[in-house]
Amino acid sequence: MSDIILEVDDLVKHFKTRRGTVRAVDGIDFSVERGKTLGLVGESGCGKTTVGRTILRLIEPTSGRILFEGRDITKLHKSGLRSYRREMQLIFQDPYSSLDPRKTVSQIISEPIIANKLFRSKREVDDRVAELMATVGLAGRLFNSYPHELDGGRRQRVGIARALAVEPKFIVCDEPVSALDVSIQAQILNLLKELQMLFGLSYIFITHDLSVVHHISDEVAVMYLGKIVEKAPTEELFENPLHPYTKALLSAIPIPDIRHKRERILIRGEVASPIDPPPECRFARRCDHAFDACKEHPELREVSPGHLVACHLMDSQ
Numbered sequence: 146m147s148d149i150i151l152e153v154d155d156l157v158k159h160f161k162t163r164r165g166t167v168r169a170v171d172g173i174d175f176s177v178e179r180g181k182t183l184g185l186v187g188e189s190g191c192g193k194t195t196v197g198r199t200i201l202r203l204i205e206p207t208s209g210r211i212l213f214e215g216r217d218i219t220k221l222h223k224s225g226l227r228s229y230r231r232e233m234q235l236i237f238q239d240p241y242s243s244l245d246p247r248k249t250v251s252q253i254i255s256e257p258i259i260a261n262k263l264f265r266s267k268r269e270v271d272d273r274v275a276e277l278m279a280t281v282g283l284a285g286r287l288f289n290s291y292p293h294e295l296d297g298g299r300r301q302r303v304g305i306a307r308a309l310a311v312e313p314k315f316i317v318c319d320e321p322v323s324a325l326d327v328s329i330q331a332q333i334l335n336l337l338k339e340l341q342m343l344f345g346l347s348y349i350f351i352t353h354d355l356s357v358v359h360h361i362s363d364e365v366a367v368m369y370l371g372k373i374v375e376k377a378p379t380e381e382l383f384e385n386p387l388h389p390y391t392k393a394l395l396s397a398i399p400i401p402d403i404r405h406k407r408e409r410i411l412i413r414g415e416v417a418s419p420i421d422p423p424p425e426c427r428f429a430r431r432c433d434h435a436f437d438a439c440k441e442h443p444e445l446r447e448v449s450p451g452h453l454v455a456c457h458l459m460d461s462q
Protein backbone atom coordinates (compact mmCIF):
# COMPACT_ATOMS: atom_id res chain seq x y z
CA MET A 146 0.00 0.00 0.00
CA SER A 147 1.36 3.45 -0.90
CA ASP A 148 2.26 5.87 1.87
CA ILE A 149 0.99 9.31 0.83
CA ILE A 150 2.79 12.19 2.55
CA LEU A 151 1.05 15.05 0.71
CA GLU A 152 -2.39 15.20 -0.80
CA VAL A 153 -3.73 18.23 -2.63
CA ASP A 154 -7.45 18.31 -3.18
CA ASP A 155 -9.15 20.79 -5.57
CA LEU A 156 -6.57 23.50 -4.83
CA VAL A 157 -7.49 26.96 -6.08
CA LYS A 158 -5.49 30.16 -5.93
CA HIS A 159 -7.04 33.21 -7.56
CA PHE A 160 -5.68 36.73 -7.39
CA LYS A 161 -8.04 39.68 -7.75
CA THR A 162 -6.58 42.40 -9.95
CA ARG A 163 -8.00 45.55 -11.49
CA ARG A 164 -8.14 43.77 -14.84
CA GLY A 165 -10.03 40.77 -13.49
CA THR A 166 -9.39 37.52 -11.60
CA VAL A 167 -6.09 35.79 -12.29
CA ARG A 168 -6.83 32.06 -12.05
CA ALA A 169 -3.23 31.10 -11.29
CA VAL A 170 -4.20 27.68 -9.91
CA ASP A 171 -7.67 26.57 -10.85
CA GLY A 172 -8.69 23.35 -9.14
CA ILE A 173 -5.88 20.82 -9.14
CA ASP A 174 -5.51 17.46 -7.42
CA PHE A 175 -2.41 15.37 -6.87
CA SER A 176 -0.60 13.42 -4.21
CA VAL A 177 3.03 12.65 -3.42
CA GLU A 178 4.24 9.34 -2.03
CA ARG A 179 6.68 9.38 0.87
CA GLY A 180 10.27 9.21 -0.38
CA LYS A 181 9.25 9.98 -3.98
CA THR A 182 9.40 12.95 -6.34
CA LEU A 183 6.57 14.56 -8.23
CA GLY A 184 7.75 16.74 -11.11
CA LEU A 185 5.52 19.73 -11.80
CA VAL A 186 6.19 20.95 -15.33
CA GLY A 187 4.96 23.77 -17.52
CA GLU A 188 5.82 27.04 -19.18
CA SER A 189 6.30 30.22 -17.23
CA GLY A 190 2.93 31.52 -16.00
CA CYS A 191 1.25 28.09 -15.84
CA GLY A 192 0.85 28.30 -12.04
CA LYS A 193 3.47 25.76 -10.95
CA THR A 194 5.39 28.15 -8.68
CA THR A 195 2.12 29.34 -7.12
CA VAL A 196 1.29 25.70 -6.34
CA GLY A 197 4.65 25.27 -4.56
CA ARG A 198 4.26 28.42 -2.50
CA THR A 199 0.64 27.66 -1.63
CA ILE A 200 1.56 24.19 -0.37
CA LEU A 201 4.14 25.83 1.89
CA ARG A 202 1.45 28.33 3.01
CA LEU A 203 3.71 31.18 1.92
CA ILE A 204 0.59 32.34 0.10
CA GLU A 205 -2.92 31.48 1.21
CA PRO A 206 -5.03 29.21 -0.98
CA THR A 207 -8.38 30.56 -2.19
CA SER A 208 -9.96 27.16 -1.56
CA GLY A 209 -9.19 23.46 -1.49
CA ARG A 210 -7.40 21.19 0.95
CA ILE A 211 -3.71 20.41 1.48
CA LEU A 212 -3.23 17.33 3.62
CA PHE A 213 0.26 16.76 5.02
CA GLU A 214 0.57 13.36 6.69
CA GLY A 215 -3.23 13.30 6.81
CA ARG A 216 -3.58 16.72 8.50
CA ASP A 217 -5.31 19.59 6.71
CA ILE A 218 -2.69 22.34 6.87
CA THR A 219 -4.95 24.97 5.29
CA LYS A 220 -6.57 25.29 8.72
CA LEU A 221 -3.32 25.69 10.69
CA HIS A 222 -2.75 28.87 12.66
CA LYS A 223 0.52 30.42 13.88
CA SER A 224 2.04 27.75 16.17
CA GLY A 225 0.87 24.83 14.04
CA LEU A 226 2.23 26.57 10.97
CA ARG A 227 5.63 27.02 12.60
CA SER A 228 6.15 23.30 13.13
CA TYR A 229 4.70 22.54 9.68
CA ARG A 230 7.21 24.90 8.08
CA ARG A 231 10.03 22.98 9.71
CA GLU A 232 8.86 19.80 8.05
CA MET A 233 8.45 21.45 4.64
CA GLN A 234 11.29 23.43 3.12
CA LEU A 235 11.91 25.33 -0.10
CA ILE A 236 14.97 25.31 -2.34
CA PHE A 237 14.98 28.40 -4.50
CA GLN A 238 15.57 28.84 -8.18
CA ASP A 239 18.31 31.39 -8.13
CA PRO A 240 21.27 30.64 -5.87
CA TYR A 241 22.68 34.04 -6.84
CA SER A 242 19.93 36.10 -5.23
CA SER A 243 18.52 33.76 -2.56
CA LEU A 244 21.56 33.97 -0.26
CA ASP A 245 22.23 37.05 1.86
CA PRO A 246 25.48 38.49 0.42
CA ARG A 247 26.48 39.98 3.80
CA LYS A 248 26.49 36.62 5.59
CA THR A 249 29.07 33.84 5.53
CA VAL A 250 28.24 30.27 4.51
CA SER A 251 28.17 29.17 8.17
CA GLN A 252 25.91 32.09 9.18
CA ILE A 253 23.48 31.31 6.34
CA ILE A 254 23.26 27.60 7.19
CA SER A 255 23.10 28.16 10.96
CA GLU A 256 20.23 30.70 10.80
CA PRO A 257 17.37 28.14 10.83
CA ILE A 258 19.23 26.03 13.42
CA ILE A 259 19.40 29.00 15.79
CA ALA A 260 15.87 30.26 14.96
CA ASN A 261 14.40 26.83 15.77
CA LYS A 262 16.64 26.42 18.87
CA LEU A 263 17.88 23.03 17.62
CA PHE A 264 21.27 23.45 19.33
CA ARG A 265 22.19 25.96 22.01
CA SER A 266 25.95 26.31 22.24
CA LYS A 267 28.00 27.91 19.45
CA ARG A 268 30.18 24.80 19.33
CA GLU A 269 27.17 22.53 18.73
CA VAL A 270 25.79 24.84 16.04
CA ASP A 271 29.18 25.03 14.29
CA ASP A 272 29.54 21.23 14.41
CA ARG A 273 26.08 20.83 12.88
CA VAL A 274 26.90 23.36 10.14
CA ALA A 275 30.13 21.47 9.36
CA GLU A 276 28.19 18.20 9.22
CA LEU A 277 25.61 19.71 6.83
CA MET A 278 28.34 21.17 4.63
CA ALA A 279 29.97 17.74 4.36
CA THR A 280 26.57 16.15 3.57
CA VAL A 281 26.02 18.44 0.59
CA GLY A 282 29.63 18.21 -0.63
CA LEU A 283 30.90 21.63 0.48
CA ALA A 284 34.54 21.77 1.57
CA GLY A 285 35.06 22.80 5.21
CA ARG A 286 37.42 25.60 4.09
CA LEU A 287 34.34 27.46 2.76
CA PHE A 288 32.90 27.79 6.29
CA ASN A 289 33.67 31.52 6.48
CA SER A 290 33.33 32.31 2.76
CA TYR A 291 30.77 34.75 1.40
CA PRO A 292 28.29 33.85 -1.38
CA HIS A 293 30.09 36.05 -3.96
CA GLU A 294 33.20 33.88 -3.49
CA LEU A 295 31.32 30.74 -4.60
CA ASP A 296 30.24 29.50 -8.02
CA GLY A 297 26.57 28.76 -8.77
CA GLY A 298 26.77 25.06 -7.92
CA ARG A 299 28.33 25.72 -4.50
CA ARG A 300 25.80 28.44 -3.77
CA GLN A 301 22.99 26.02 -4.52
CA ARG A 302 24.66 23.49 -2.19
CA VAL A 303 24.55 26.17 0.54
CA GLY A 304 20.82 26.61 -0.14
CA ILE A 305 20.29 22.87 0.10
CA ALA A 306 22.29 22.61 3.35
CA ARG A 307 20.18 25.43 4.80
CA ALA A 308 16.97 23.63 3.82
CA LEU A 309 18.26 20.39 5.38
CA ALA A 310 19.28 22.12 8.61
CA VAL A 311 15.82 21.70 10.19
CA GLU A 312 15.52 18.03 9.14
CA PRO A 313 12.51 18.43 6.87
CA LYS A 314 10.46 15.56 5.49
CA PHE A 315 9.39 17.35 2.34
CA ILE A 316 11.14 19.84 0.05
CA VAL A 317 9.65 21.99 -2.68
CA CYS A 318 12.46 22.45 -5.22
CA ASP A 319 11.54 25.47 -7.35
CA GLU A 320 13.61 25.38 -10.56
CA PRO A 321 16.71 24.58 -8.45
CA VAL A 322 19.02 23.96 -11.41
CA SER A 323 17.71 26.27 -14.13
CA ALA A 324 20.23 29.03 -13.35
CA LEU A 325 23.18 26.59 -13.48
CA ASP A 326 25.44 25.28 -16.26
CA VAL A 327 24.42 21.89 -17.65
CA SER A 328 27.39 20.04 -16.07
CA ILE A 329 26.62 21.55 -12.66
CA GLN A 330 22.90 20.78 -13.10
CA ALA A 331 23.67 17.05 -13.20
CA GLN A 332 25.74 17.30 -10.01
CA ILE A 333 22.96 19.07 -8.11
CA LEU A 334 20.30 16.65 -9.40
CA ASN A 335 22.46 13.70 -8.30
CA LEU A 336 22.96 15.32 -4.90
CA LEU A 337 19.20 15.79 -4.47
CA LYS A 338 18.67 12.12 -5.34
CA GLU A 339 21.35 10.99 -2.89
CA LEU A 340 19.83 13.12 -0.11
CA GLN A 341 16.42 11.67 -0.88
CA MET A 342 17.78 8.14 -0.38
CA LEU A 343 19.74 9.13 2.72
CA PHE A 344 16.96 10.95 4.56
CA GLY A 345 13.82 9.48 2.95
CA LEU A 346 12.88 12.94 1.63
CA SER A 347 9.87 13.61 -0.56
CA TYR A 348 10.09 16.30 -3.25
CA ILE A 349 7.95 18.41 -5.49
CA PHE A 350 10.29 19.40 -8.29
CA ILE A 351 9.06 22.45 -10.19
CA THR A 352 10.60 23.10 -13.60
CA HIS A 353 9.96 24.21 -17.17
CA ASP A 354 12.48 21.62 -18.37
CA LEU A 355 11.11 18.15 -19.09
CA SER A 356 14.56 16.63 -19.54
CA VAL A 357 15.47 17.67 -15.98
CA VAL A 358 12.27 16.17 -14.65
CA HIS A 359 13.02 12.88 -16.44
CA HIS A 360 16.21 12.58 -14.42
CA ILE A 361 14.70 13.05 -10.98
CA SER A 362 10.93 12.41 -10.89
CA ASP A 363 8.94 9.28 -10.18
CA GLU A 364 5.77 10.90 -11.47
CA VAL A 365 5.17 13.98 -13.63
CA ALA A 366 2.23 16.40 -13.70
CA VAL A 367 2.09 18.76 -16.67
CA MET A 368 0.40 22.10 -15.97
CA TYR A 369 -1.13 24.51 -18.44
CA LEU A 370 -2.79 27.78 -17.43
CA GLY A 371 -3.63 26.79 -13.86
CA LYS A 372 -4.74 23.22 -14.62
CA ILE A 373 -3.05 19.82 -14.70
CA VAL A 374 -3.50 18.52 -18.24
CA GLU A 375 -1.62 15.22 -17.91
CA LYS A 376 -0.17 13.18 -15.05
CA ALA A 377 1.60 9.83 -15.24
CA PRO A 378 4.54 7.82 -13.90
CA THR A 379 7.66 9.35 -15.50
CA GLU A 380 8.57 6.53 -17.89
CA GLU A 381 4.95 6.18 -19.02
CA LEU A 382 4.70 9.93 -19.72
CA PHE A 383 7.91 9.95 -21.74
CA GLU A 384 7.07 6.81 -23.70
CA ASN A 385 3.39 7.44 -24.22
CA PRO A 386 2.47 11.14 -23.95
CA LEU A 387 -1.20 11.66 -24.79
CA HIS A 388 -2.04 15.33 -24.36
CA PRO A 389 -1.16 17.50 -27.40
CA TYR A 390 0.64 19.98 -25.12
CA THR A 391 2.80 17.27 -23.49
CA LYS A 392 3.61 15.85 -26.91
CA ALA A 393 4.78 19.27 -28.09
CA LEU A 394 6.91 19.83 -24.98
CA LEU A 395 8.53 16.40 -25.37
CA SER A 396 9.21 16.93 -29.06
CA ALA A 397 11.42 19.90 -28.14
CA ILE A 398 13.85 17.76 -26.11
CA PRO A 399 16.97 17.03 -28.18
CA ILE A 400 17.83 13.34 -28.64
CA PRO A 401 21.58 12.73 -28.19
CA ASP A 402 21.65 9.90 -30.78
CA ILE A 403 21.86 11.55 -34.26
CA ARG A 404 20.52 8.35 -35.94
CA HIS A 405 17.15 9.05 -34.31
CA LYS A 406 15.19 12.08 -35.33
CA ARG A 407 12.07 13.30 -33.62
CA GLU A 408 9.68 15.60 -35.37
CA ARG A 409 9.44 18.89 -33.52
CA ILE A 410 5.84 19.91 -32.83
CA LEU A 411 5.66 23.67 -32.71
CA ILE A 412 3.08 25.25 -30.45
CA ARG A 413 1.40 28.20 -32.06
CA GLY A 414 1.06 31.57 -30.34
CA GLU A 415 1.56 32.54 -26.73
CA VAL A 416 0.10 31.17 -23.51
CA ALA A 417 -3.30 32.86 -23.09
CA SER A 418 -3.90 35.21 -20.19
CA PRO A 419 -4.91 33.52 -16.92
CA ILE A 420 -7.27 36.47 -16.31
CA ASP A 421 -10.86 35.24 -16.58
CA PRO A 422 -10.06 32.49 -19.13
CA PRO A 423 -12.97 31.34 -21.36
CA PRO A 424 -14.77 28.07 -20.51
CA GLU A 425 -13.18 26.21 -23.44
CA CYS A 426 -10.17 23.90 -23.13
CA ARG A 427 -7.38 26.24 -22.06
CA PHE A 428 -5.08 24.87 -24.74
CA ALA A 429 -7.71 25.16 -27.51
CA ARG A 430 -6.33 28.32 -29.13
CA ARG A 431 -2.92 26.70 -29.63
CA CYS A 432 -4.03 23.15 -30.34
CA ASP A 433 -3.92 21.70 -33.89
CA HIS A 434 -6.48 19.04 -32.90
CA ALA A 435 -9.19 21.32 -31.49
CA PHE A 436 -12.72 20.35 -32.49
CA ASP A 437 -16.27 21.21 -31.43
CA ALA A 438 -16.17 19.41 -28.08
CA CYS A 439 -13.19 21.55 -27.02
CA LYS A 440 -15.53 24.49 -26.39
CA GLU A 441 -16.05 22.84 -23.02
CA HIS A 442 -13.15 22.29 -20.67
CA PRO A 443 -12.15 18.61 -20.51
CA GLU A 444 -11.91 16.94 -17.10
CA LEU A 445 -8.76 15.12 -16.05
CA ARG A 446 -9.57 11.42 -16.26
CA GLU A 447 -7.68 8.17 -15.92
CA VAL A 448 -7.05 6.51 -19.29
CA SER A 449 -4.80 3.72 -18.02
CA PRO A 450 -3.64 2.85 -14.48
CA GLY A 451 -2.00 5.98 -13.03
CA HIS A 452 -2.13 7.89 -16.35
CA LEU A 453 -4.55 10.83 -16.31
CA VAL A 454 -5.27 13.16 -19.25
CA ALA A 455 -7.55 16.18 -19.71
CA CYS A 456 -8.33 16.12 -23.43
CA HIS A 457 -11.52 15.41 -25.41
CA LEU A 458 -9.48 13.33 -27.85
CA MET A 459 -9.45 10.67 -25.12
CA ASP A 460 -13.25 10.47 -25.08
CA SER A 461 -13.36 8.43 -28.26
CA GLN A 462 -10.78 5.90 -27.01
Ligand code: SF4
Pocket residue numbers: 388389390426427428429430432433434435436438439443455456457458
Ligand atom coordinates in the same frame (compact mmCIF):
# COMPACT_ATOMS: atom_id res chain seq x y z
FE1 SF4 B 1 -6.75 20.10 -28.04
FE2 SF4 B 1 -9.36 19.74 -27.62
FE3 SF4 B 1 -7.62 18.18 -26.39
FE4 SF4 B 1 -7.87 20.73 -25.70
S1 SF4 B 1 -9.41 19.13 -25.50
S2 SF4 B 1 -5.96 19.63 -26.00
S3 SF4 B 1 -8.24 21.69 -27.68
S4 SF4 B 1 -7.98 18.31 -28.60
